[in-house]
Amino acid sequence: xxxxxxxxxxxxxSGLQARNPGEPEFHQAVKEVLTSxxxxxxxxxxxxxxxxxxxxxEPERVIIFRVPWMDDSGEIQxxxxxxxxxxSAIGPYKGGIRxxxxxxxxxxxxxxxxxxxxxxLTTLPMGGAKGGSDFNPRGKSDAEVMRFCQSFMxxxxxxxxxxxxxxxxxxxxxxxxxxxxxxxxxxLRDEFSGTLTGKGFxxxxxxxxxxxxxxxxxxxxQQMLATRxxxxxxxxxxxxxxxxxxxYAAAKAMRLGAKVVTLSDSDGFIFDPDGLDEEKFxxxxxxxxxxxxxxxEYAAKYPASTYYPGERPWGIKCxxxxxxxxxxxxxxEGAQKLVDNGCICVTEGANMPTTPEAIAIIxxxxxxxxxxxxxxxxxxxxxxxxxxxxxxxxxxxPEEVDAQLHRIMTDIHEACxxxxxxxxxxxxxxxxxxxxxxxxxxxxxxxxxxx
Ligand code: NDP
Ligand code: 2IT
Numbered sequence: 001x002x003x004x005x006x007x008x009x010x011x012x013x014s015g016l017q018a019r020n021p022g023e024p025e026f027h028q029a030v031k032e033v034l035t036s037x038x039x040x041x042x043x044x045x046x047x048x049x050x051x052x053x054x055x056x057x058e059p060e061r062v063i064i065f066r067v068p069w070m071d072d073s074g075e076i077q078x079x080x081x082x083x084x085x086x087x088s089a090i091g092p093y094k095g096g097i098r099x100x101x102x103x104x105x106x107x108x109x110x111x112x113x114x115x116x117x118x119x120x121l122t123t124l125p126m127g128g129a130k131g132g133s134d135f136n137p138r139g140k141s142d143a144e145v146m147r148f149c150q151s152f153m154x155x156x157x158x159x160x161x162x163x164x165x166x167x168x169x170x171x172x173x174x175x176x177x178x179x180x181x182x183x184x185x186x187x188l189r190d191e192f193s194g195t196l197t198g199k200g201f202x203x204x205x206x207x208x209x210x211x212x213x214x215x216x217x218x219x220x221x222q223q224m225l226a227t228r229x230x231x232x233x234x235x236x237x238x239x240x241x242x243x244x245x246x247x248y249a250a251a252k253a254m255r256l257g258a259k260v261v262t263l264s265d266s267d268g269f270i271f272d273p274d275g276l277d278e279e280k281f282x283x284x285x286x287x288x289x290x291x292x293x294x295x296x297e298y299a300a301k302y303p304a305s306t307y308y309p310g311e312r313p314w315g316i317k318c319x320x321x322x323x324x325x326x327x328x329x330x331x332x333e334g335a336q337k338l339v340d341n342g343c344i345c346v347t348e349g350a351n352m353p354t355t356p357e358a359i360a361i362i363x364x365x366x367x368x369x370x371x372x373x374x375x376x377x378x379x380x381x382x383x384x385x386x387x388x389x390x391x392x393x394x395x396x397x398p399e400e401v402d403a404q405l406h407r408i409m410t411d412i413h414e415a416c417x418x419x420x421x422x423x424x425x426x427x428x429x430x431x432x433x434x435x436x437x438x439x440x441x442x443x444x445x446x447x448x449x450x451x
Contacts, residue, residue, distance in 0.1 A: 005038040016057060023106035025327060029113050029352060030057055032371075036434035052442045059112065061085040064105070065155045067133055069147045071140075081152050083131035083159055083167075086112035089444035091125035092163055094380060096170030098132035099148075099177065107327070108132060111170075114351055115380070117437030118373035121412045124384035129165055131156070137172045149180035156181075157188050161195055162390070168197040168383050171326065174244055174289070175200060175210065194390025197383035206386035207398040208405065209379075214248025214349060215402075216378015216409050217322060218256060221347040223413040224368045225320075227427065230344065232256035236275075238318040238343075240264045241325030242288050242295045245349040245376065249322050251281050262313035264325060265295045269313040272298070272305035317341040324349030332357040339365045348372035359430065366426055374412050374433035381408045 012034060017027055034053065041048045067079040082105065085093045095115040098107075108130050116128025135148055160167060169178055178198045186192055192204070199205035208215070218232070225231055235258045239250045242263045250260045259275035263284065272280070283301060287293045299307035314321065314334030321338055323330050327350065335358035338346065345368040348354060352372060354362070362369045385404055389396055396404075412433070419439075420432020 002039075002042065004042050008041065009034055009038055012053065020109075023109060025106045025110040025352070026113065028328075028356065029110040032356065032430065033113070033117065033434045033438065036431045037438045040435060040439065046446070047442055050446055052445060055445065056087065056116070056441070057113070059084050059086045059109065060088060061159075062105070062109075063156075063159050067135070067148065067152050067155070069144075069151045071144055077148075079133045079135040079148070079152075081131070081133045081155060082108045083156060083165070084108045084112035084129060085159075085165060086128040086130070087116040087441060087445075088127035089441050089448065090120055091127045093129035093165035094119055094126035094168075094383065095129040095131070096168045096380075097173045097177075097181075098130070098170040099135045099137050099172035100132070101134050101136040103132045103134045110327070111351055114373050116441060117434060118377045119380055119384075120437040120440040121374060121415060121433060122377050122381040122384060122408055123411050124381060124408075126166075126380065126384055126387075129167070130170070131167055132170065132173075135172075137177075142176070145177065146180045149177055150184045153181050153184040154188065157185050160185075162193045162387070166195055166197060166383070166387060168380070169244070171243065174198075194387050197386040199386070204386075204390055206382055206389055206401060207396065208401040209382045209386055210244065211248045211252075212382035212401075212405060213245045213376050213379030214250070214324070215252045216381065216405055217245070217249045217324070217347055217349040217375050218252035219378065219406055219409040220370060220375040220413060221253075221320065221322070221345060222256070223410060224345055224347060224370060224427075224429070227417075228344070228368065232258040232320070235259070235319040236261055236317065237320045237322060238262045238313050238316050239322045239324055239349075240269070240313055240329060240353070241323075241350065242284065243325070245379070246322075246324035247281070247284060247288065249324050249349050250276055250284075253320070253322070254278075254281065258320065261318070262316055263295055263298065264313055266325075267294060268296060268307055268309040268311055270295055270298045270305050270307050271313070271316055272302060274304055314338055315341075318343055320345045320347070322347055322349050323353035325353065326350055327352040328355050330354045330358050332361055334358065335361040338362070339367065344368060346370075347375045349376050351376065363428065363430075368427075368429075370416070370429040371433055373437065374416055374429055377412055378405050378409055381405060 111130035415436035416432030
């Protein structure tokens with residue numbers, strides 16, 4: 001790293017921290033991108049003079065609002081709602097909505113910042129945003145979730161629209177929540193439009209949107225593995241999470257010939273030495289998506305498997321690790337275990353699941369490693385395809401959508417190779433993804449003047 005780059009990064013980061021105190025996840029996300037793109041700023045002084053990075057870290061708009069609702073016992077509850085509209089240089093704001101008790105401004109800003117570069121990588125015209133609430137869906141009845149969603153949308157609807165901002169799902173927001181949110185949006189605005197993605201197939205949803213993030217993670221991992229003449233065939237795979245992304249990443253890895261031996265939730269993980277099969281996958285879908293149960297129930301159902309309460313799965317020996325739960329779930333200790341156990345590839349399904357210290361260990365050992373903004377972009381990419389289908393009032397077959405998803409993941413992988421290949425031939429996917437996404441958004445911002 002040049003002296004200029006080092007000084008620029010440290011000066012920029014201290015300014016960012018002073019201006020945005022108490023936002024550690026946002027600082028972490030910005031520092032990673034800045035470290036990747038600082039050499040570009042040195043090479044293209046007009047971007048530096050244009051204060052592009054200073055502009056990119058300032059959201060175009062942040063909306064924070066009260067979400068009052070009544071629980072089933074008649075008690076009044078108050079939650080906080082957010083929408084961070086980060087960047088609209090290349091298209092309408094686009095990004096998911098997260099319902100989780102940990103949601104705060106830092107988490108919303110880090111996710112919206114990441115989304116801006118991810119969306120640029122998809123090749124589709126989408127800006128970056130994220131939203132959510134500290135509402136905890138766990139243990140709530142369907143009626144409570146519906147009342148909450150209706151109250152949330154009653155405020156959010158005035159800030160979104162098919163050409164303005166198009167939300168989708170994320171942690172705690174799946175098909176059920178998108179249904180309630182869409183119903184309320186349609187009622188208040190009297191319009192049936194593509195303002196939300198992840199809709200039910202019968203009412204405007206795209207085929208393969210539920211599968212898209214997890215499938216895309218595996219398509220991306222296939223490309224990474226191919227650079228070393230490897231594939232999923234016969235490999236042991238560790239997956240964290242048991243939600244939307246984890247389920248379909250696990251299913252696709254299994255269908256590509258791998259043995260998927262773990263799944264997890266915030267209480268612990270299950271290890272199944274025999275690996276997942278179609279019957280067990282159907283059980284997990286029923287357990288998580290219909291019964292809304294906990295992953296420990298898997299071990300009760302399949303006695304050959306073991307439940308490890310309070311632990312993460314990184315100590316299980318594997319060839320490929322797919323972190324698909326949440327941010328900073330893979331720390332230095334976990335990364336060291338993966339390296340020591342001979343893991344060759346870490347492909348992120350979650351957003352920022354790997355801590356900076358863990359990334360240093362994984363990259364230091366020259367493992368294949370991809371950041372979520374590259375490898376989990378298949379979800380938002382198919383959201384983009386849902387927007388297209390809604391606009392032209394058409395419906396594409398699963399085969400058509402899958403072919404486009406494959407093409408997009410391949411294009412993202414090529415961009416990472418182009419911008420991330422180092423002198424010794426090692427592909428730094430972090431640098432590649434950040435640089436490719438940054439150059440696209442920066443170029444658009446420069447073209448559009450000081451706005
Ligand atoms: P879900 O809500 O469907 O599943 C989340 C899973 O992660 C659950 O198993 C949950 O367990 C676990 N989890 C959540 N928070 C924590 C935590 N603090 N510690 C440990 N485990 C936790 O969400 P998704 O599968 O949609 O999202 C997973 C990740 O993928 C997130 O990082 C999300 O931002 C990212 N992502 C999602 C996309 C999508 O299309 N849905 C697209 C791209 C990225 P528990 O039930 O105990 O909370
Ligand atoms: O993090 C993500 O990319 C998502 N949660 C999906 C966003 C979207 O608009 O489909």
